[in-house]
Amino acid sequence: MPKFLTIFRRELAAYFTSPIAYLVAFAVLLLTGLIFNNDLAQRNGHQSTDGTIVLSWFAFFTLFFAPLITMRLMAEENREGTIELLMTLPVNDSDIVIGKFLGAWAYYTIILAITGIYQVITVWLSPPDVGTIIAAYIGLWLYGGAALAVGILFSAITENQIVAGFLGLAAMLILWLADQVGTIVNNRTLAVLARTFSFQSHYVYSFALGLVRFDDIVFFVGVIAALLFTTTRVVESRRWR
Amino acid sequence: MIQVEHLTKRYGGFTALSDVNFNAEPGEILGFLGPNGAGKTTTMRILTGYMPPSEGTAHVAGFDVLKDSIDVRRHVGYLPETVPLYPDMTVRGYVRYIADLRSVPHAGDRVTEVLKTVGMYERRESLIRSISKGMRQRVGLAQALVHDPEVLILDEPTIGLDPHQTLEVRDLVRDLGKSHTVLFSTHILSEAEQVCDRVIIIDKGQIVAIDAPQTLRDRLQQGGRLFVRVAAQAEPKAVIKKLSGVAAVSSVEPFGDGYTITASAAADIRARLASTIISAGWDLLELRPLAMSLEDIFLELTTSTPQSSKEGKRRA
Numbered sequence: 001m002p003k004f005l006t007i008f009r010r011e012l013a014a015y016f017t018s019p020i021a022y023l024v025a026f027a028v029l030l031l032t033g034l035i036f037n038n039d040l041a042q043r044n045g046h047q048s049t050d051g052t053i054v055l056s057w058f059a060f061f062t063l064f065f066a067p068l069i070t071m072r073l074m075a076e077e078n079r080e081g082t083i084e085l086l087m088t089l090p091v092n093d094s095d096i097v098i099g100k101f102l103g104a105w106a107y108y109t110i111i112l113a114i115t116g117i118y119q120v121i122t123v124w125l126s127p128p129d130v131g132t133i134i135a136a137y138i139g140l141w142l143y144g145g146a147a148l149a150v151g152i153l154f155s156a157i158t159e160n161q162i163v164a165g166f167l168g169l170a171a172m173l174i175l176w177l178a179d180q181v182g183t184i185v186n187n188r189t190l191a192v193l194a195r196t197f198s199f200q201s202h203y204v205y206s207f208a209l210g211l212v213r214f215d216d217i218v219f220f221v222g223v224i225a226a227l228l229f230t231t232t233r234v235v236e237s238r239r240w241r
Numbered sequence: 242m243i244q245v246e247h248l249t250k251r252y253g254g255f256t257a258l259s260d261v262n263f264n265a266e267p268g269e270i271l272g273f274l275g276p277n278g279a280g281k282t283t284t285m286r287i288l289t290g291y292m293p294p295s296e297g298t299a300h301v302a303g304f305d306v307l308k309d310s311i312d313v314r315r316h317v318g319y320l321p322e323t324v325p326l327y328p329d330m331t332v333r334g335y336v337r338y339i340a341d342l343r344s345v346p347h348a349g350d351r352v353t354e355v356l357k358t359v360g361m362y363e364r365r366e367s368l369i370r371s372i373s374k375g376m377r378q379r380v381g382l383a384q385a386l387v388h389d390p391e392v393l394i395l396d397e398p399t400i401g402l403d404p405h406q407t408l409e410v411r412d413l414v415r416d417l418g419k420s421h422t423v424l425f426s427t428h429i430l431s432e433a434e435q436v437c438d439r440v441i442i443i444d445k446g447q448i449v450a451i452d453a454p455q456t457l458r459d460r461l462q463q464g465g466r467l468f469v470r471v472a473a474q475a476e477p478k479a480v481i482k483k484l485s486g487v488a489a490v491s492s493v494e495p496f497g498d499g500y501t502i503t504a505s506a507a508a509d510i511r512a513r514l515a516s517t518i519i520s521a522g523w524d525l526l527e528l529r530p531l532a533m534s535l536e537d538i539f540l541e542l543t544t545s546t547p548q549s550s551k552e553g554k555r556r557a
Binding site: 003086 | 252286289290291292293311312314315317319321323325326327329330338339341342343344384
Protein backbone atom coordinates (compact mmCIF):
# COMPACT_ATOMS: atom_id res chain seq x y z
CA MET A 1 0.00 0.00 0.00
CA PRO A 2 1.39 3.44 -0.87
CA LYS A 3 2.67 5.28 2.20
CA PHE A 4 0.30 8.22 1.85
CA LEU A 5 -2.67 5.82 1.99
CA THR A 6 -1.40 4.38 5.29
CA ILE A 7 -1.18 7.90 6.69
CA PHE A 8 -4.56 8.78 5.19
CA ARG A 9 -6.20 5.81 6.89
CA ARG A 10 -4.69 6.67 10.27
CA GLU A 11 -5.71 10.34 10.01
CA LEU A 12 -9.27 9.55 9.03
CA ALA A 13 -9.52 7.04 11.89
CA ALA A 14 -8.10 9.66 14.27
CA TYR A 15 -11.07 11.96 13.53
CA PHE A 16 -13.44 9.32 14.77
CA THR A 17 -11.54 8.78 18.02
CA SER A 18 -11.53 12.48 18.92
CA PRO A 19 -14.52 14.25 20.46
CA ILE A 20 -13.75 17.53 18.68
CA ALA A 21 -14.46 15.99 15.30
CA TYR A 22 -17.87 14.79 16.46
CA LEU A 23 -18.62 18.19 17.96
CA VAL A 24 -17.72 19.93 14.70
CA ALA A 25 -19.94 17.58 12.72
CA PHE A 26 -22.72 18.01 15.26
CA ALA A 27 -22.52 21.82 15.19
CA VAL A 28 -22.45 22.02 11.40
CA LEU A 29 -25.38 19.68 10.98
CA LEU A 30 -27.38 21.40 13.70
CA LEU A 31 -26.88 24.83 12.11
CA THR A 32 -27.61 23.70 8.57
CA GLY A 33 -30.58 21.72 9.85
CA LEU A 34 -32.08 24.80 11.50
CA ILE A 35 -31.50 26.85 8.35
CA PHE A 36 -33.06 24.17 6.19
CA ASN A 37 -36.07 23.87 8.44
CA ASN A 38 -36.50 27.65 8.54
CA ASP A 39 -36.19 27.93 4.78
CA LEU A 40 -38.80 25.25 4.21
CA ALA A 41 -41.20 26.88 6.66
CA GLN A 42 -40.89 30.26 4.94
CA ARG A 43 -41.46 28.85 1.50
CA ASN A 44 -44.33 26.70 2.60
CA GLY A 45 -46.80 26.76 -0.29
CA HIS A 46 -45.59 30.10 -1.66
CA GLN A 47 -42.35 29.25 -3.41
CA SER A 48 -40.73 26.18 -4.87
CA THR A 49 -37.97 24.62 -2.78
CA ASP A 50 -34.29 25.36 -3.41
CA GLY A 51 -31.74 22.79 -2.30
CA THR A 52 -28.78 25.13 -2.73
CA ILE A 53 -29.76 27.57 0.06
CA VAL A 54 -28.53 25.23 2.76
CA LEU A 55 -25.38 24.54 0.71
CA SER A 56 -24.55 28.26 0.50
CA TRP A 57 -24.71 28.39 4.27
CA PHE A 58 -22.59 25.26 4.45
CA ALA A 59 -19.98 27.07 2.33
CA PHE A 60 -20.03 29.95 4.82
CA PHE A 61 -19.71 27.63 7.82
CA THR A 62 -16.79 25.92 6.13
CA LEU A 63 -14.83 29.12 6.71
CA PHE A 64 -15.03 28.45 10.42
CA PHE A 65 -14.90 24.70 10.73
CA ALA A 66 -12.29 23.88 8.08
CA PRO A 67 -9.53 25.39 10.28
CA LEU A 68 -10.96 23.42 13.22
CA ILE A 69 -10.57 20.20 11.25
CA THR A 70 -7.05 20.90 10.05
CA MET A 71 -5.47 22.72 13.00
CA ARG A 72 -4.20 19.58 14.69
CA LEU A 73 -2.90 17.83 11.56
CA MET A 74 0.70 19.05 11.62
CA ALA A 75 0.78 21.23 14.77
CA GLU A 76 0.13 18.24 17.01
CA GLU A 77 2.97 16.26 15.42
CA ASN A 78 5.25 19.27 15.82
CA ARG A 79 4.39 19.66 19.48
CA GLU A 80 4.45 15.99 20.47
CA GLY A 81 7.70 15.35 18.63
CA THR A 82 6.10 12.60 16.57
CA ILE A 83 7.13 14.55 13.48
CA GLU A 84 10.70 13.43 14.23
CA LEU A 85 9.55 9.82 13.96
CA LEU A 86 7.62 10.41 10.72
CA MET A 87 10.57 12.21 9.20
CA THR A 88 12.97 9.40 10.05
CA LEU A 89 10.73 6.71 8.55
CA PRO A 90 11.32 5.75 4.91
CA VAL A 91 8.47 8.04 3.88
CA ASN A 92 8.67 11.15 1.70
CA ASP A 93 7.67 14.43 3.30
CA SER A 94 5.05 14.85 0.57
CA ASP A 95 3.46 11.51 1.56
CA ILE A 96 2.96 12.84 5.08
CA VAL A 97 1.30 16.06 3.88
CA ILE A 98 -0.83 14.42 1.18
CA GLY A 99 -1.95 11.59 3.47
CA LYS A 100 -3.00 14.02 6.18
CA PHE A 101 -4.72 16.33 3.74
CA LEU A 102 -6.69 13.48 2.20
CA GLY A 103 -7.70 12.30 5.68
CA ALA A 104 -9.13 15.74 6.45
CA TRP A 105 -10.78 15.97 3.06
CA ALA A 106 -12.42 12.58 3.50
CA TYR A 107 -13.78 13.65 6.88
CA TYR A 108 -15.09 16.87 5.32
CA THR A 109 -16.66 14.82 2.53
CA ILE A 110 -18.48 12.67 5.09
CA ILE A 111 -19.98 15.75 6.78
CA LEU A 112 -20.89 17.16 3.37
CA ALA A 113 -22.49 13.87 2.37
CA ILE A 114 -24.71 13.93 5.44
CA THR A 115 -26.31 17.16 4.17
CA GLY A 116 -27.61 14.96 1.35
CA ILE A 117 -30.50 14.14 3.66
CA TYR A 118 -31.81 17.69 3.11
CA GLN A 119 -31.76 17.12 -0.64
CA VAL A 120 -33.69 13.88 -0.26
CA ILE A 121 -36.34 15.77 1.71
CA THR A 122 -36.40 18.56 -0.89
CA VAL A 123 -36.84 16.12 -3.74
CA TRP A 124 -39.59 14.36 -1.84
CA LEU A 125 -41.47 17.63 -1.16
CA SER A 126 -41.25 19.10 -4.66
CA PRO A 127 -38.63 18.12 -7.26
CA PRO A 128 -36.08 20.97 -7.56
CA ASP A 129 -33.45 21.52 -10.25
CA VAL A 130 -31.23 18.53 -9.49
CA GLY A 131 -28.52 19.74 -11.89
CA THR A 132 -27.97 22.88 -9.83
CA ILE A 133 -27.70 20.85 -6.66
CA ILE A 134 -25.13 18.47 -8.15
CA ALA A 135 -23.09 21.42 -9.43
CA ALA A 136 -23.24 23.02 -5.99
CA TYR A 137 -21.99 19.82 -4.37
CA ILE A 138 -19.07 19.52 -6.80
CA GLY A 139 -18.15 23.14 -6.10
CA LEU A 140 -18.54 22.76 -2.36
CA TRP A 141 -16.34 19.70 -2.34
CA LEU A 142 -13.55 21.43 -4.28
CA TYR A 143 -13.86 24.63 -2.27
CA GLY A 144 -13.73 22.60 0.94
CA GLY A 145 -10.52 20.94 -0.25
CA ALA A 146 -8.98 24.34 -0.86
CA ALA A 147 -10.09 25.55 2.59
CA LEU A 148 -8.50 22.50 4.21
CA ALA A 149 -5.30 23.06 2.24
CA VAL A 150 -5.15 26.60 3.68
CA GLY A 151 -5.63 25.12 7.15
CA ILE A 152 -2.92 22.48 6.83
CA LEU A 153 -0.39 25.09 5.72
CA PHE A 154 -0.96 27.11 8.89
CA SER A 155 -0.92 23.94 10.95
CA ALA A 156 2.55 23.12 9.59
CA ILE A 157 4.10 26.45 10.54
CA THR A 158 3.31 26.30 14.25
CA GLU A 159 3.35 23.92 17.20
CA ASN A 160 0.26 25.51 18.65
CA GLN A 161 -3.10 24.21 17.43
CA ILE A 162 -4.98 27.32 18.56
CA VAL A 163 -2.60 29.59 16.66
CA ALA A 164 -2.92 27.35 13.62
CA GLY A 165 -6.72 27.51 13.89
CA PHE A 166 -6.86 31.30 14.20
CA LEU A 167 -4.40 31.94 11.40
CA GLY A 168 -6.31 29.54 9.18
CA LEU A 169 -9.58 31.26 10.04
CA ALA A 170 -8.13 34.72 9.36
CA ALA A 171 -6.71 33.57 6.03
CA MET A 172 -10.04 32.00 5.07
CA LEU A 173 -11.98 35.18 5.89
CA ILE A 174 -9.61 37.20 3.74
CA LEU A 175 -9.85 34.72 0.88
CA TRP A 176 -13.62 34.52 1.15
CA LEU A 177 -14.22 38.25 1.35
CA ALA A 178 -11.58 39.24 -1.20
CA ASP A 179 -14.19 39.93 -3.87
CA GLN A 180 -15.60 42.69 -1.67
CA VAL A 181 -12.42 44.65 -2.38
CA GLY A 182 -14.16 46.00 -5.49
CA THR A 183 -16.67 47.82 -3.32
CA ILE A 184 -14.05 49.69 -1.33
CA VAL A 185 -11.18 50.40 -3.74
CA ASN A 186 -11.53 52.75 -6.67
CA ASN A 187 -9.22 50.72 -8.88
CA ARG A 188 -10.67 48.26 -11.33
CA THR A 189 -7.46 46.32 -12.01
CA LEU A 190 -6.84 45.75 -8.33
CA ALA A 191 -10.45 44.75 -7.72
CA VAL A 192 -10.38 42.25 -10.59
CA LEU A 193 -7.10 40.81 -9.34
CA ALA A 194 -8.40 40.45 -5.78
CA ARG A 195 -11.55 38.85 -7.07
CA THR A 196 -9.52 36.31 -9.04
CA PHE A 197 -8.15 34.97 -5.77
CA SER A 198 -11.42 35.08 -3.88
CA PHE A 199 -12.87 31.69 -2.92
CA GLN A 200 -16.34 33.20 -2.79
CA SER A 201 -16.34 34.43 -6.36
CA HIS A 202 -15.27 31.00 -7.61
CA TYR A 203 -18.07 29.30 -5.73
CA VAL A 204 -21.06 31.54 -5.04
CA TYR A 205 -21.21 33.06 -8.53
CA SER A 206 -20.61 29.82 -10.42
CA PHE A 207 -21.08 26.38 -8.83
CA ALA A 208 -23.85 27.60 -6.54
CA LEU A 209 -25.76 28.86 -9.59
CA GLY A 210 -25.41 25.48 -11.30
CA LEU A 211 -22.40 26.35 -13.41
CA VAL A 212 -19.54 23.85 -13.54
CA ARG A 213 -16.85 25.86 -15.27
CA PHE A 214 -13.45 24.58 -16.20
CA ASP A 215 -11.60 27.64 -14.89
CA ASP A 216 -13.24 27.38 -11.46
CA ILE A 217 -12.28 23.72 -11.19
CA VAL A 218 -8.74 24.58 -12.24
CA PHE A 219 -8.68 27.39 -9.67
CA PHE A 220 -9.55 25.17 -6.71
CA VAL A 221 -7.41 22.23 -7.83
CA GLY A 222 -4.53 24.65 -8.45
CA VAL A 223 -4.94 26.24 -5.02
CA ILE A 224 -4.91 22.80 -3.38
CA ALA A 225 -1.79 21.72 -5.30
CA ALA A 226 0.07 24.96 -4.62
CA LEU A 227 -0.75 24.96 -0.90
CA LEU A 228 0.16 21.29 -0.43
CA PHE A 229 3.44 21.91 -2.22
CA THR A 230 4.16 24.87 0.07
CA THR A 231 3.20 22.84 3.14
CA THR A 232 5.59 20.07 2.09
CA ARG A 233 8.35 22.67 1.79
CA VAL A 234 7.52 24.02 5.25
CA VAL A 235 7.68 20.51 6.73
CA GLU A 236 10.93 19.88 4.89
CA SER A 237 12.40 23.11 6.24
CA ARG A 238 12.45 21.56 9.72
CA ARG A 239 15.39 19.52 8.50
CA TRP A 240 17.39 22.66 7.85
CA ARG A 241 16.72 24.42 11.10
CA MET B 242 27.86 -0.33 10.26
CA ILE B 243 28.20 3.32 11.15
CA GLN B 244 30.98 5.45 9.71
CA VAL B 245 31.16 9.09 10.65
CA GLU B 246 33.78 11.34 9.12
CA HIS B 247 34.47 14.99 9.89
CA LEU B 248 30.87 15.56 10.85
CA THR B 249 30.05 19.20 11.55
CA LYS B 250 26.68 20.77 12.26
CA ARG B 251 26.02 24.46 12.63
CA TYR B 252 22.78 26.09 13.68
CA GLY B 253 23.18 29.64 12.44
CA GLY B 254 26.31 30.89 14.17
CA PHE B 255 26.30 28.15 16.77
CA THR B 256 28.41 25.06 16.14
CA ALA B 257 26.70 22.04 17.68
CA LEU B 258 29.15 19.47 16.34
CA SER B 259 32.62 20.00 15.02
CA ASP B 260 34.71 17.46 13.18
CA VAL B 261 33.33 14.32 14.78
CA ASN B 262 34.75 10.97 13.64
CA PHE B 263 33.87 7.48 14.78
CA ASN B 264 32.94 4.01 13.58
CA ALA B 265 30.71 1.27 14.87
CA GLU B 266 31.24 -2.38 13.97
CA PRO B 267 28.34 -4.80 13.39
CA GLY B 268 27.03 -6.18 16.67
CA GLU B 269 28.66 -3.49 18.75
CA ILE B 270 26.98 -1.53 21.52
CA LEU B 271 28.30 1.97 21.40
CA GLY B 272 27.57 4.31 24.28
CA PHE B 273 27.30 7.98 23.60
CA LEU B 274 28.15 9.88 26.70
CA GLY B 275 28.14 13.59 27.38
CA PRO B 276 26.54 16.38 29.33
CA ASN B 277 23.25 17.85 28.10
CA GLY B 278 23.74 19.90 24.95
CA ALA B 279 27.01 18.18 24.04
CA GLY B 280 25.72 17.21 20.61
CA LYS B 281 24.47 13.68 21.22
CA THR B 282 20.97 14.26 19.88
CA THR B 283 22.30 16.28 16.93
CA THR B 284 24.59 13.40 15.93
CA MET B 285 21.73 10.94 16.19
CA ARG B 286 19.42 13.13 14.16
CA ILE B 287 22.01 13.27 11.41
CA LEU B 288 22.53 9.50 11.49
CA THR B 289 18.79 8.83 11.24
CA GLY B 290 18.31 11.11 8.26
CA TYR B 291 16.28 13.68 10.18
CA MET B 292 18.64 16.52 9.39
CA PRO B 293 21.61 16.86 7.05
CA PRO B 294 25.12 17.65 8.33
CA SER B 295 26.68 21.03 7.55
CA GLU B 296 29.95 19.36 6.63
CA GLY B 297 31.40 15.89 6.57
CA THR B 298 29.81 12.56 5.74
CA ALA B 299 28.12 9.79 7.60
CA HIS B 300 27.34 6.29 6.36
CA VAL B 301 24.87 4.00 8.06
CA ALA B 302 24.57 0.38 6.91
CA GLY B 303 26.59 1.38 3.85
CA PHE B 304 24.33 4.26 2.78
CA ASP B 305 25.16 7.95 2.78
CA VAL B 306 22.81 9.89 5.09
CA LEU B 307 22.58 12.77 2.63
CA LYS B 308 22.37 11.02 -0.75
CA ASP B 309 20.49 7.85 0.21
CA SER B 310 18.47 9.21 3.10
CA ILE B 311 15.49 6.90 2.48
CA ASP B 312 17.74 3.81 2.36
CA VAL B 313 19.42 4.85 5.60
CA ARG B 314 16.03 5.29 7.27
CA ARG B 315 15.00 1.84 6.05
CA HIS B 316 17.91 0.23 7.91
CA VAL B 317 17.75 2.23 11.11
CA GLY B 318 15.44 1.95 14.07
CA TYR B 319 15.26 5.19 16.01
CA LEU B 320 13.89 6.04 19.41
CA PRO B 321 14.04 9.83 19.87
CA GLU B 322 14.48 11.39 23.29
CA THR B 323 10.81 12.31 23.58
CA VAL B 324 9.13 9.02 22.79
CA PRO B 325 7.01 9.70 19.70
CA LEU B 326 3.62 8.24 20.49
CA TYR B 327 0.04 8.94 19.49
CA PRO B 328 -1.99 8.89 22.73
CA ASP B 329 -5.24 8.16 20.90
CA MET B 330 -3.97 4.88 19.40
CA THR B 331 -3.77 1.47 21.00
CA VAL B 332 -0.35 -0.08 21.61
CA ARG B 333 -0.83 -2.58 18.83
CA GLY B 334 -2.46 -0.08 16.48
CA TYR B 335 0.50 2.24 16.86
CA VAL B 336 3.19 -0.37 16.28
CA ARG B 337 1.17 -1.69 13.35
CA TYR B 338 0.96 1.82 11.87
CA ILE B 339 4.75 2.18 12.00
CA ALA B 340 5.18 -1.34 10.60
CA ASP B 341 2.92 -0.45 7.68
CA LEU B 342 4.79 2.79 7.03
CA ARG B 343 7.97 0.73 6.98
CA SER B 344 6.38 -1.85 4.65
CA VAL B 345 7.21 -4.69 7.04
CA PRO B 346 6.21 -8.05 5.50
CA HIS B 347 3.68 -10.09 7.53
CA ALA B 348 3.21 -7.00 9.68
CA GLY B 349 0.57 -8.56 11.94
CA ASP B 350 2.80 -11.44 13.10
CA ARG B 351 5.83 -9.22 13.37
CA VAL B 352 3.97 -6.73 15.58
CA THR B 353 2.90 -9.55 17.90
CA GLU B 354 6.47 -10.81 18.04
CA VAL B 355 8.01 -7.44 18.82
CA LEU B 356 5.37 -6.65 21.47
CA LYS B 357 6.30 -9.91 23.18
CA THR B 358 10.00 -8.98 22.99
CA VAL B 359 9.43 -5.71 24.85
CA GLY B 360 6.89 -7.29 27.20
CA MET B 361 3.89 -5.26 26.09
CA TYR B 362 1.83 -8.05 24.50
CA GLU B 363 -0.59 -8.27 27.43
CA ARG B 364 -1.32 -4.55 27.13
CA ARG B 365 -1.67 -4.55 23.34
CA GLU B 366 -5.24 -3.24 23.34
CA SER B 367 -4.59 -0.44 25.86
CA LEU B 368 -4.72 3.14 24.69
CA ILE B 369 -1.27 4.68 24.78
CA ARG B 370 -2.60 7.61 26.84
CA SER B 371 -3.46 5.21 29.63
CA ILE B 372 -0.12 3.39 30.05
CA SER B 373 2.77 4.29 32.33
CA LYS B 374 5.96 6.05 31.34
CA GLY B 375 8.03 2.86 31.46
CA MET B 376 5.54 1.12 29.23
CA ARG B 377 5.58 4.02 26.80
CA GLN B 378 9.33 3.72 26.59
CA ARG B 379 8.93 0.05 25.75
CA VAL B 380 6.31 0.79 23.11
CA GLY B 381 8.77 3.30 21.67
CA LEU B 382 11.38 0.55 21.57
CA ALA B 383 8.91 -1.81 19.88
CA GLN B 384 8.40 0.82 17.20
CA ALA B 385 12.18 1.07 16.66
CA LEU B 386 12.52 -2.72 16.44
CA VAL B 387 9.55 -3.63 14.33
CA HIS B 388 11.43 -3.84 11.02
CA ASP B 389 14.36 -5.71 12.60
CA PRO B 390 16.86 -2.96 11.69
CA GLU B 391 20.58 -3.51 11.36
CA VAL B 392 21.28 -0.36 13.32
CA LEU B 393 19.41 0.82 16.38
CA ILE B 394 19.76 4.38 17.55
CA LEU B 395 18.33 5.08 20.98
CA ASP B 396 18.38 8.58 22.44
CA GLU B 397 18.45 8.32 26.25
CA PRO B 398 16.23 5.24 26.42
CA THR B 399 16.33 5.08 30.22
CA ILE B 400 15.58 8.71 31.04
CA GLY B 401 12.72 9.21 33.47
CA LEU B 402 12.33 5.53 34.32
CA ASP B 403 12.33 4.10 37.81
CA PRO B 404 15.35 1.94 38.77
CA HIS B 405 13.52 -1.28 38.06
CA GLN B 406 12.43 -0.19 34.58
CA THR B 407 15.91 1.19 33.91
CA LEU B 408 17.35 -2.25 34.57
CA GLU B 409 14.82 -3.84 32.25
CA VAL B 410 15.61 -1.45 29.43
CA ARG B 411 19.36 -1.98 29.95
CA ASP B 412 18.93 -5.73 29.76
CA LEU B 413 16.88 -5.32 26.64
CA VAL B 414 19.54 -3.12 25.03
CA ARG B 415 22.24 -5.62 25.95
CA ASP B 416 20.18 -8.43 24.40
CA LEU B 417 19.59 -6.41 21.26
CA GLY B 418 23.30 -5.71 21.02
CA LYS B 419 23.92 -9.37 20.32
CA SER B 420 22.23 -9.15 16.94
CA HIS B 421 22.15 -5.43 16.14
CA THR B 422 24.51 -2.51 16.09
CA VAL B 423 23.32 -0.24 18.85
CA LEU B 424 24.21 3.40 19.37
CA PHE B 425 22.67 4.72 22.52
CA SER B 426 23.13 7.93 24.39
CA THR B 427 23.00 8.52 28.08
CA HIS B 428 24.37 10.85 30.66
CA ILE B 429 24.37 8.17 33.30
CA LEU B 430 27.93 6.92 33.41
CA SER B 431 27.42 3.66 35.24
CA GLU B 432 24.90 2.73 32.58
CA ALA B 433 27.42 3.21 29.79
CA GLU B 434 29.92 1.23 31.81
CA GLN B 435 27.56 -1.72 32.26
CA VAL B 436 26.07 -1.93 28.82
CA CYS B 437 28.55 -0.72 26.22
CA ASP B 438 31.39 -2.34 24.36
CA ARG B 439 32.82 1.06 23.69
CA VAL B 440 32.09 4.52 24.98
CA ILE B 441 32.29 7.79 23.10
CA ILE B 442 32.64 10.78 25.37
CA ILE B 443 31.50 13.94 23.70
CA ASP B 444 31.56 17.46 25.06
CA LYS B 445 30.70 20.80 23.42
CA GLY B 446 30.38 19.16 20.02
CA GLN B 447 33.74 17.44 20.10
CA ILE B 448 34.77 13.90 20.87
CA VAL B 449 37.09 13.81 23.85
CA ALA B 450 37.57 10.05 24.12
CA ILE B 451 36.54 6.81 22.43
CA ASP B 452 37.43 3.50 24.06
CA ALA B 453 36.21 0.50 25.99
CA PRO B 454 35.10 1.60 29.47
CA GLN B 455 37.79 -0.58 31.07
CA THR B 456 40.57 0.79 28.85
CA LEU B 457 39.46 4.33 29.51
CA ARG B 458 39.74 3.73 33.20
CA ASP B 459 43.14 2.08 32.92
CA ARG B 460 44.48 4.81 30.70
CA LEU B 461 43.67 7.53 33.15
CA GLN B 462 44.96 5.63 36.08
CA GLN B 463 48.70 5.38 35.45
CA GLY B 464 50.45 6.18 38.68
CA GLY B 465 48.27 4.40 41.20
CA ARG B 466 46.44 6.23 43.93
CA LEU B 467 45.99 4.77 47.33
CA PHE B 468 43.87 5.58 50.30
CA VAL B 469 45.44 5.18 53.75
CA ARG B 470 43.82 5.54 57.15
CA VAL B 471 45.75 5.42 60.40
CA ALA B 472 44.45 5.51 63.95
CA ALA B 473 43.74 8.96 65.37
CA GLN B 474 46.73 9.04 67.74
CA ALA B 475 49.01 10.01 64.86
CA GLU B 476 49.60 13.73 64.22
CA PRO B 477 48.49 14.46 60.57
CA LYS B 478 51.52 16.64 59.84
CA ALA B 479 53.84 13.92 61.03
CA VAL B 480 52.06 11.31 58.95
CA ILE B 481 52.28 13.43 55.80
CA LYS B 482 55.93 14.12 56.42
CA LYS B 483 56.75 10.52 57.10
CA LEU B 484 54.82 9.10 54.12
CA SER B 485 56.18 11.69 51.70
CA GLY B 486 59.60 10.30 52.49
CA VAL B 487 58.71 6.85 51.18
CA ALA B 488 60.36 6.02 47.85
CA ALA B 489 58.20 6.61 44.69
CA VAL B 490 55.53 8.63 46.55
CA SER B 491 54.81 11.85 44.69
CA SER B 492 52.19 13.41 46.93
CA VAL B 493 50.27 12.87 50.16
CA GLU B 494 47.08 14.76 50.82
CA PRO B 495 44.61 14.59 53.68
CA PHE B 496 41.29 13.20 52.43
CA GLY B 497 38.35 12.68 54.73
CA ASP B 498 39.58 10.78 57.77
CA GLY B 499 42.64 9.49 55.91
CA TYR B 500 45.12 10.40 53.20
CA THR B 501 45.33 9.89 49.48
CA ILE B 502 48.74 8.95 48.24
CA THR B 503 49.79 9.22 44.64
CA ALA B 504 52.64 7.05 43.45
CA SER B 505 54.89 8.61 40.85
CA ALA B 506 55.23 5.53 38.66
CA ALA B 507 53.34 2.27 38.34
CA ALA B 508 55.41 1.02 41.26
CA ASP B 509 53.65 -0.96 43.97
CA ILE B 510 54.31 0.98 47.13
CA ARG B 511 51.76 -0.71 49.38
CA ALA B 512 54.24 -2.93 51.26
CA ARG B 513 56.63 -0.02 51.85
CA LEU B 514 53.83 2.24 53.07
CA ALA B 515 52.55 -0.39 55.46
CA SER B 516 55.95 -1.09 57.01
CA THR B 517 56.68 2.64 57.32
CA ILE B 518 53.45 3.21 59.23
CA ILE B 519 53.89 0.22 61.51
CA SER B 520 57.50 1.03 62.30
CA ALA B 521 56.45 4.59 63.22
CA GLY B 522 54.26 3.02 65.90
CA TRP B 523 50.89 4.01 64.36
CA ASP B 524 47.96 1.64 63.87
CA LEU B 525 47.22 1.02 60.18
CA LEU B 526 43.42 0.86 59.82
CA GLU B 527 42.98 0.87 56.06
CA LEU B 528 45.07 0.71 52.91
CA ARG B 529 43.35 0.37 49.56
CA PRO B 530 43.82 1.40 45.92
CA LEU B 531 41.51 4.18 44.75
CA ALA B 532 39.75 3.05 41.61
CA MET B 533 38.88 5.83 39.27
CA SER B 534 35.28 5.48 38.22
CA LEU B 535 34.02 6.44 34.84
CA GLU B 536 32.49 9.36 36.67
CA ASP B 537 35.92 10.78 37.52
CA ILE B 538 37.18 10.15 34.01
CA PHE B 539 34.18 11.88 32.60
CA LEU B 540 34.60 14.93 34.81
CA GLU B 541 38.29 15.07 34.09
CA LEU B 542 37.72 14.90 30.34
CA THR B 543 34.79 17.28 30.09
CA THR B 544 35.81 20.09 32.41
CA SER B 545 39.30 21.28 31.57
CA THR B 546 40.27 19.97 28.17
CA PRO B 547 42.22 22.47 26.07
CA GLN B 548 39.46 22.52 23.41
CA SER B 549 36.76 23.31 25.89
CA SER B 550 38.52 26.40 27.22
CA LYS B 551 39.06 27.59 23.68
CA GLU B 552 35.45 26.90 22.73
CA GLY B 553 34.15 28.18 26.04
CA LYS B 554 31.58 30.43 24.43
CA ARG B 555 29.62 27.48 23.13
CA ARG B 556 26.51 26.24 24.81
CA ALA B 557 27.36 24.17 27.86
